[in-house]
Amino acid sequence: MGIAEFFQHLMNGLTLGGIYALIALGYTMVYGILKFINFAHGDVLMAGAFIGLFVFDWLRGSAPLGAWTIIAFFLAMVVSMAVSALLGMFIERVAYKPLRTATRLAPLLSAIGVSFILSNGAAWAFGTRSRKFNYPFDNTPITIAQVVITPHQILILAVSLVMMIALKLFVDRTRMGKAMRATSLDQPTAMLMGVNVNKVISMTFAIGSALAAVGGILIALDFKVYASMGTMTGLKAFVAAVVGGIGNISGAMFGGILLGVLETFGVAIFGIPTGLKDTIAFGVLILILLIRPEGLLGKVEKEKV
Amino acid sequence: MKKSLFVLLAVLVVFAFPAVAQGGKESASPKIGFIGPMTGDNANYGVLSNNSAMLAVEQFNARGGIDGKIPVVLVTEDSEGVAEKGLSAIEKLSSSDKIVGLVGPVFTGVSFAVGERVQNEGIVMLSPSATHADITNIGDYVFRTVVSDxxxxxxxxxxxxxxxxxxxxxxxxxxxxxxxxxxxxxxxxxxxxxxxxxxxxxxxxxxxxxxxxxxxxxxxxxxxxxxxxxxxxxxxxxxxxxxxxxxxxxxxxxxxxxxxxxxxxxxxxxxxxxxxxAKVKESPSFAKFVADYTSKYGVGPDSFATNAFDGTNILLAAMDKVYKATGKFDRKAVRDEVAATKDYAGVSGTINFAENGDLIAYxxxxxxxxxxxxxxxxxxxxxxxxxxxx
Missing domain, CATH: 3.40.50.2300 (Response regulator)
Structure with a gap:
């Protein structure tokens, strides 16, 4: 394998990983606070992609590619983030909050139920055929030293990076972030100190769902929009969160990128058959659970969200 | 005691009625089946071919149907392009609808599964699009109006x-x-x-x-x-x-x-x-088929849909012949009639079947x-x- 091919695979892996990381943040935030895995997260991503698609197509009309389509795209993204945030808060209120004092298994099962309701509901309402999410910009690839990069890949990396840094700043520097960290450490004590725990939890779901919507739209540009799009992507992002150390924001970013690169290299360089591509992520999951169950970055940072 | 008797009676009545209704309808109109992906990513293949089957049956019935008096009913089942769904579809078509012949399935994978079933049940099958070389090796009830891979x-x-x-x-x-x-x-x-x-x-x-x-x-x-x-x-x-x-x-x-x-x-x-x-020489029958199809469905047929139209017509013609000769729809006789197809002038061109049920083609x-x-x-x-x- 030449150097150029190596870097091409690396680039493909990094962009895949950027998306995993973005989605993993949602899992990790909810887990950090509630110690519960929100299995409906991937389906919120799907809902976000559909909303983004509808808003974008409506705003764009038949306009040719240009400044307006890019503005329309980001507007669609903002609307989709807002609606998905509301959806996330709604799901939490209806399906998880009443079960907060129940056994730990109850909200988990409830989440799986929500996941099925969302994906089957979308299949019923929008059909099961893939829909094309048109690029809002000219996606002609750029070649840098024999490595080909598309504007879309740059967008994925840029948006993921910005979102992750913004989230990190939010959690570390703002009052709300502090309240989140407090809730994560010890809920009853945080409540005694005057933290509105219900509000914090709602906020957590809102942010996580908004990030999922961004991930959904970024994926949709490449892989189209369809009702079951959240299932496998959601699972992979979940694995990424566990690999990085669930409950840990930096861990989710690291785990996501690592998983994307491992999947690409596993097939391209280590010669794992293409048919087994999806098993790489889950193989890594089992390995991590056996060797280092707290995740790769699990103990390096104490800070949790 | 009285109440439970009443319930029992009610149940019996409910079950008896549809059975009577079905029994009466069945002898009047023979049914043929269609299996293809009607939903999912590949729904377009199934929908386009099913349109053809519907069009062929509609035109056949408009000409008077079997022996100029009996209309044929088409029953469409969705396979989603998945073998398991195809199997439950043929199960229903065979035992509940009692079809005489089958147009489809559309996909090769589904056709392998369904083909084994129709061979066992003795139902003639004409796939418009299952192209795998081995499909027709399943048995003598399996035909196709598409070129083998x-x-x-x-x-x-x-x-x-x-x-x-x-x-x-x-x-x-x-x-x-x-x-x-x-x-x-x-x-x-x-x-x-x-x-x-x-x-x-x-x-x-x-x-x-x-x-x-x-x-x-x-x-x-x-x-x-x-x-x-x-x-x-x-x-x-x-x-x-x-x-x-x-x-x-x-x-x-x-x-x-x-x-x-x-x-x-x-x-x-x-x-x-x-x-x-292969492109057919611009035959009038092909032009008419495309025009009829397009005006009815708003889109043109793809090549598989063209094959499905011919397949349905071959099946209908065979049923017509068998009924005229014997007064009933024997599945084996219909199969033999399909196999005997000679220089059939279809919209996709002249159709002949090879010994194994393959289309002789270009x-x-x-x-x-x-x-x-x-x-x-x-x-x-x-x-x-x-x-x-x-």
């Missing part, structure tokens, strides 16, 4: 080697019977004509990301890439190849003749050369200009030699 692969391999002059080809195929069958057929004759398959990469059905495989193929640097798949995957492959800056020519199969590819892939289809159905070659396929000619392979018909 055996021929498609042979024409593809010899054409790529001898006419296009390629020495090296890379392949990206899906792990399903259709795609793998075409890949193996093409590569056998391509190699026999002096070519080399430099790299063959595969993927699972439903995959959306092909960048890893494409990057590997690019490094192997073949002169062209053969992608025998369905539209959803081919659109992804073409788009991602362009994103990787690949300028290698793409070669494809009859799956490319579905116009949905141009909605999904747009301009990326430019320059693709594919083996598809292949067409197409090259896409932007989003419009242009016809390159009609070919067949005789004793390993490529022959151009016109």
């Amino acid at each position: 055996g021929l498609q692969g042979e024409v593809a391999g010899t054409y790529f080697a001898n006419v296009l002059g390629y020495k090296t080809i890379g392949v990206l195929y899906a792990k399903n019977d259709y795609s793998q069958g075409l890949y193996e057929g093409m590569s056998a004759s391509f190699v026999a004509n002096g070519g080399t398959i430099t790299i063959a990469e595969s993927f699972n059905v439903g995959d959306k990301d092909f960048k890893t495989q494409l990057t590997k193929i690019r490094s192997a640097n073949p002169q062209a890439i053969y992608i025998p798949n369905y539209t959803a995957e081919m659109a992804q492959i073409l788009e991602q190849a362009s994103q990787l800056g690949m300028r290698i020519p793409f070669l494809s199969c009859d799956g490319f003749s579905n116009p949905d590819i141009y909605n999904l892939a747009g301009d990326f289809t430019d320059g693709v050369i594919y083996v598809g159905p 292949q067409g070659l197409y090259k896409v200009n932007k989003i419009t396929p242009e016809y390159l000619g009609t070919f067949t392979v005789v004793d390993g030699q490529l022959v151009q018909i016109d």
